[in-house]
Amino acid sequence: MDTFVQQLINGLNVGAIYALIALGYTMVYGILRLINFAHGDVYMVGAFAGFYIALYAGLAVGGPSMISLMVVLLGAMIIAAIVGMIIERFAYRPVRKYSRMTTLIMAIGVSLLIENIFVAQIGATPRAFPDFLGSQSQMPYRLFGNAAISKAQIVIFLVSIALMLLLQWVVFKTKVGTAMRAVSFNLNSAKLMGINTDAIISLTFAIGSALAAAGGVLTAQYNPNIDPLMGILTGLKAFVAAVLGGIGNIPGAVLGGLLIGAAETFVVGYGQNIGIASTYRDAVAFAILILVLLLRPSGLLGSTVQEKV
Amino acid sequence: MPTFIKRILGLVIIVALLVGVNAWMSRDGLFGFGLPFYYAELLNLTGISIILAVSLNLITGFTGQFSIGHAGFMAVGAYSSVFMTVYYSQAVERALTGIVGATAAQALVFLGIILFGALIAALAGLLVGIPSLRLRGDYLAIVTLGFAEIIRIIILNIDRVGGATGFRGAVAPWEGRPIIPQYANFVWIGGFAVITIVVVYNIVRSDVGRALISIREDELAAEAMGVNTTRYKVIAFVISSAFAGIAGALFGHYRQFLHTNDFQFIRSIEILIMIVLGGMGSITGAVLGAIVITILPELLRKLPGNLIEYRLVIYSALLIVIMLTRPQGVMGAREFGIPWLKRSQKQPEGDKPAGEKGVPIAQQPSSQEVQK
Numbered sequence: 001m002d003t004f005v006q007q008l009i010n011g012l013n014v015g016a017i018y019a020l021i022a023l024g025y026t027m028v029y030g031i032l033r034l035i036n037f038a039h040g041d042v043y044m045v046g047a048f049a050g051f052y053i054a055l056y057a058g059l060a061v062g063g064p065s066m067i068s069l070m071v072v073l074l075g076a077m078i079i080a081a082i083v084g085m086i087i088e089r090f091a092y093r094p095v096r097k098y099s100r101m102t103t104l105i106m107a108i109g110v111s112l113l114i115e116n117i118f119v120a121q122i123g124a125t126p127r128a129f130p131d132f133l134g135s136q137s138q139m140p141y142r143l144f145g146n147a148a149i150s151k152a153q154i155v156i157f158l159v160s161i162a163l164m165l166l167l168q169w170v171v172f173k174t175k176v177g178t179a180m181r182a183v184s185f186n187l188n189s190a191k192l193m194g195i196n197t198d199a200i201i202s203l204t205f206a207i208g209s210a211l212a213a214a215g216g217v218l219t220a221q222y223n224p225n226i227d228p229l230m231g232i233l234t235g236l237k238a239f240v241a242a243v244l245g246g247i248g249n250i251p252g253a254v255l256g257g258l259l260i261g262a263a264e265t266f267v268v269g270y271g272q273n274i275g276i277a278s279t280y281r282d283a284v285a286f287a288i289l290i291l292v293l294l295l296r297p298s299g300l301l302g303s304t305v306q307e308k309v
Numbered sequence: 310m311p312t313f314i315k316r317i318l319g320l321v322i323i324v325a326l327l328v329g330v331n332a333w334m335s336r337d338g339l340f341g342f343g344l345p346f347y348y349a350e351l352l353n354l355t356g357i358s359i360i361l362a363v364s365l366n367l368i369t370g371f372t373g374q375f376s377i378g379h380a381g382f383m384a385v386g387a388y389s390s391v392f393m394t395v396y397y398s399q400a401v402e403r404a405l406t407g408i409v410g411a412t413a414a415q416a417l418v419f420l421g422i423i424l425f426g427a428l429i430a431a432l433a434g435l436l437v438g439i440p441s442l443r444l445r446g447d448y449l450a451i452v453t454l455g456f457a458e459i460i461r462i463i464i465l466n467i468d469r470v471g472g473a474t475g476f477r478g479a480v481a482p483w484e485g486r487p488i489i490p491q492y493a494n495f496v497w498i499g500g501f502a503v504i505t506i507v508v509v510y511n512i513v514r515s516d517v518g519r520a521l522i523s524i525r526e527d528e529l530a531a532e533a534m535g536v537n538t539t540r541y542k543v544i545a546f547v548i549s550s551a552f553a554g555i556a557g558a559l560f561g562h563y564r565q566f567l568h569t570n571d572f573q574f575i576r577s578i579e580i581l582i583m584i585v586l587g588g589m590g591s592i593t594g595a596v597l598g599a600i601v602i603t604i605l606p607e608l609l610r611k612l613p614g615n616l617i618e619y620r621l622v623i624y625s626a627l628l629i630v631i632m633l634t635r636p637q638g639v640m641g642a643r644e645f646g647i648p649w650l651k652r653s654q655k656q657p658e659g660d661k662p663a664g665e666k667g668v669p670i671a672q673q674p675s676s677q678e679v680q681k
Binding site: 029033035091094095098099100101102104105106108109110112113116117119120232236239240243247277279280282283286287289290293294297 | 369375440441443444446447448450451452454455456458459462463465466473574575578581582585589618619621622624625626628629632633636637
């Protein structure tokens with residue numbers, strides 16, 4: 001039971017990060033029907049933005065401090081939001097009118113470009129992200145039995161829940177959010193209703209990228225090694241999470257992220273008992289995805305779209 | 310000239326060309342001129358890329374089904390064929406050597422092994438295709454990607470084929486061949502590239518091809534016209550996977566070393582980039598794309614000074630620029646060939662080439678029909 005609770009905590013923690021990244025995928029897909037392959041790299045950019053803010057603002061040497069973390073988090077989110085808007089403006093907007101395949105290749109091109117710029121500029125060796133919470137030296141809090149939760153895990157949970165609630169509020173309670181939903185419902189009709197669709201799309205990229213950057217900084221509090229290629233696999237799994245929950249569906253992305261995070265951790269924790277090596281960890285997300293899509297092609301919470309002739 | 314003489318002539322020319330280039334690439338060289346090993350390797354890898362791109366074009370370009378898991382099928386072909394070579398082919402080869410001589414025995418065994426790799430890859434394609442081809446568009450893309458990753462991770466966990474350390478030969482040397490023999494040379498690779506092109510070209514021009522193109526243009530309409538869309542999609546998928554398996558088998562027996570890192574997600578993407586760059590639904594475009602994408606990163610190695618560090622940055626930036634300036638690919642859906650050259654000479658202006666505005670070439674009246 002203790003191990004189960006422990007695995008669940010660890011799994012949901014990883015899942016919360018996937019959920020934050022998956023939100024960006026799902027929002028962009030909901031509006032543009034575009035798999036934004038560069039999103040995983042925006043997550044990486046966010047982590048590095050946090051790293052350099054901490055480095056140049058001298059926050060890295062100040063020792064554990066919650067305020068420093070929040071400054072770094074906000075800074076990284078703003079930088080990533082700008083990066084996301086730049087990507088949308090200069091790469092995706094010009095090809096929006098072309099076929100899906102073109103935009104997909106464009107997304108892949110942007111992804112490769114970001115990765116290669118980072119590799120060329122700072123090399124592929126991992127950097128150590130400063131530990132703002134002191135959780136690597138501090139004992140984790142005992143819950144009950146032998147299960148424990150570290151300070152970093154608590155912060156990850158709280159920050160991600162806060163961000164998700166904020167997003168929910170923006171999307172469902174504000175005028176901008178209404179415009180976003182209108183654009184994702186039908187871009188041309190939204191335009192006819194006087195919505196500045198370009199601005200809304202830009203804003204969607206900004207919000208999604210900021211969430212990914214938050215995911216990047218929070219991951220780095222848990223696992224401090226950051227490198228330019230960290231976004232590839234995490235990005236893919238987050239995308240899988242978005243599809244799993246029903247792409248275009250915001251609660252679905254959160255659900256998918258948590259499910260995949262938990263499943264992964266359970267495979268590592270319990271897989272040996274039923275003959276699955278922990279090296280299958282990376283396959284489990286895809287296996288779940290395939291199963292779900294075959295049984296319910298629109299994802300767990302997605303709605304089926306009737307195709308018209 | 311009767312058609313069959315033309316065909317035989319074409320075959321002779323192709324075989325002579327392949328053998329000639331192969332001799333040129335060998336250590337002795339052709340008439341004293343040899344191609345440096347680096348270029349020879351590049352040429353061989355280009356041939357393998359052509360097989361991959363042209364076969365992916367059948368499913369993605371002509372049938373319109375997003376597949377970003379081609380590297381997975383390549384991996385299946387590569388690993389299954391090399392597995393046979395390493396563990397089971399020795400006795401057969403020895404037995405055959407007694408009957409037909411060493412060279413022919415080797416060739417026969419290798420042909421069998423390639424076909425085995427193709428068969429296993431085709432089976433994998435069938436296994437993946439039947440359930441997943443019910444899905445459409447991006448969902449299919451992501452499922453093929455998922456299958457490719459799962460295939461890769463499964464291979465990574467099989468110790469008999471080397472697992473994470475890579476596959477160089479029998480894991481325990483007394484069990485089989487300690488190193489993978491280099492069976493594949495340019496005659497094999499180029500030969501199979503030509504075979505792939507001819508087979509895909511003929512499929513596309515057959516009734517099956519018409520069905521595939523109708524699925525790409527409008528799946529619902531095709532189904533309403535009585536095309537069994539699922540059946541044709543699976544057929545295209547299986548053929549495409551079989552050729553990917555052949556490419557994998559050739560790759561394994563050329564490189565003599567297999568590692569799952571060669572079959573990652575990015576490899577599938579690279580094949581997809583080749584056909585999008587060349588123009589979807591154009592065989593010559595796929596060939597062109599395969600050549601460019603294989604050679605471009607190597608050409609960029611020649612950049613002066615500091616720029617060489619930015620080789621891959623320039624590569625990806627070029628990709629973006631090409632997509633911005635020519636989103637339908639270099640060839641669009643057109644084919645490059647003698648008729649195309651003739652037509653452009655006859656009508657230098659005002660002749661809208663077939664395939665523009667997304668109209669596929671198959672639906673345009675062919676030039677012969679127009680002349681009648």
